[in-house]
Amino acid sequence: MSQGHKRFHINEQELLCKNGCGFYGNPAWQGFCSKCWREEYQKAKNAQLQIDEQNKMMKQKTPVGAEGKAPSFSKFEEKKKRESDKRTHTVKSLFRKSSSKDIAAEQVAKREAMKRLSSESQQVGEGFADFLRNLSKPAALDVSKHIRALIEKIQQNPDVTVDEHSEIIQDFYQSMGDRLQTHPVYKGLTHTTSDKLMDYMEKYIMTRLYRAVFCSMWSDDEEQDLIIQKRIRSLHWVSEQNLEASISVNEPSVRALVDSAITDIIEMDSKRAPQDKLASVVRCSNHIFEALKASQNNEPASADDFLPALIYIVLQANPPRLQSNIKYITRFSNPSRLMSGEAGYYFTNLCCVVAFIENLNAESLNMTPEEFEGYMSGKLVPRDSKEGHICEGLRLMYQNLANLSELRQRHEKVMAEAMQLQQEIVEFKENFKKEIQSVLTKNPWTIKPRKTKVDLDAESPATDMLPPPLIPQIVGEPMVVQHDQSNANSTDMTTEPHVTVTDTAVEE
């Protein structure tokens, strides 16, 4: 339970493909990875073909499709071709066409995905709506009109390539940016407000479209993710000394910062909007700077210190879906953010880190090829563990022990306070009783019975003489009239006559 690892929301298992193949799964493919999803689809397609074949055998009269395929399939393909010449269309849509059971299951899954999506989108949507309220009404309407059009455009074409999606979104940023400056409804908008507006739009759009465009089925991002993940795993032995990163990772205070940086970079994957992912990178970088500063007698770190440290952090963190996240940010972030600002700087460093890790060799670590191979093959054990440093497991254990004893102290304190509170409650009760008693002895009370309604007729012996059920009717009606005239109040009176009474009283 090291400091940094407490905050992870998603455990790795949930991210992995349902088939257990080791790739990452994706909700858009019902938890499969793209490979298994394609296989599933193939199965479904073959099943469909078989059914079609059987149908054909049974009916015989149906003509065979041009490519010798089952009629429904070829017909379907024709239709698809008409819609678009994209090869990718057929695959995904066909799967939907499989069996009715599959369709039902898929729809349930889809609806669930939508529900999950909407909770996150809703949150962003609310913030956005609040912001739009500060704009003029025509401006707000114009913004929502364009956003709706964009989202529909993308959602209605789920099968186009991710690069086309990227182009659409980038065009949108560009044209909306121009529009904010040229269109009359946005007259008088300050630079800051229009920047904020662009920010909100990006955040909202990308949160809504995240599932549709992140780690697209039709890109090889996922394979790239796995390659870099394996690569990083194979480099587990690379130490901060190998990288000449001036971080004293065994210093507890530095270690805490390193853990935070690791958490930050891992959390990037759980964010949706590009700026939120970038914010994780910035947070990570700031923690690295703090760690560097704490390692170097409070001397502020520079670019020369930062890059190796970031490499070290990425190697330690092995962030999930690293390539997908980098590509996503590159494709869908507002380019101005990436080109010049602080976030852009750190993101660029992250891209460099990935490039460095991909090409890392003996030379980049200042060692001989033999040494490098030795470490890679596991024949050589990192120098680090032979030296006086305690190993990661022990370090964690000590830290956990410290945490536990602190927890126990806090627990004891809470218990002591609880006991005291209990004592106070008892005392309070006692004092309260005593006080009441003393007040009572000083001022003796005679408690009179509460006034109750008295039915005048109840005990009259005369009532027994009357026929019981008729009594209220006979006596009641004349009484109302009587009250009206006399203005007298009676226990038996209904509300309505009472109102009439007061009314007349006012009039008089």
Added chain:
Amino acid sequence: MSGSRVDMKIVLLGKEFGGKTSLVERFLHDRFHGEAPYQATIGAAFGAKRIEVVGKSLILGIWDTAGSERYEAMSRIYYRGAKAAIVCYDMTDSESFARVCFWVKELRNNEENCKIYLCGTKKDLVDENKNNRKVDYHMVTDYADEIRAKVFETSAKTGENIRNLFLKIAEDYTMDPVNKQQQEKDTLNLQEPTKKKRCC
């Protein structure tokens, strides 16, 4: 400073120990090698600084880079989209000037819209003793003419010429017709937003 909009990206390139970080430190925080009391900064690798030039206000985003040769292969990722590159060489180290040619070639091949500024560093050491100079000024200016770059000889220690360098960069940027158009569009539109009507 962070998160705010930045108008232009300026990247620093050059051999390790060439004085890039010191130059940035001096410009951003006006201090040299820990001499001045530290401000709240936790580090400097990126910095944004507002600068006023020809009646305009610009925010410069300054990108320091790790100079070690082991990262040279990735440098292209750094200077992508930069409007200006300050290529540093240590005037007391002839080898560092040889690296300058490497960077210039890189930039010319990959980033044609990036203006190049050659920056000799550690001028104070040369002024102290002429024998310390290992890179001839005229040789550099000849080379600079050839590649249409400008030369600045600076000292991060004394601060000499550093502000001039960044002022020149900002001025060139504002005067460049491409960027000028962009800026005028911005300011014009602020005053007369009704000018163009177009729907996207």
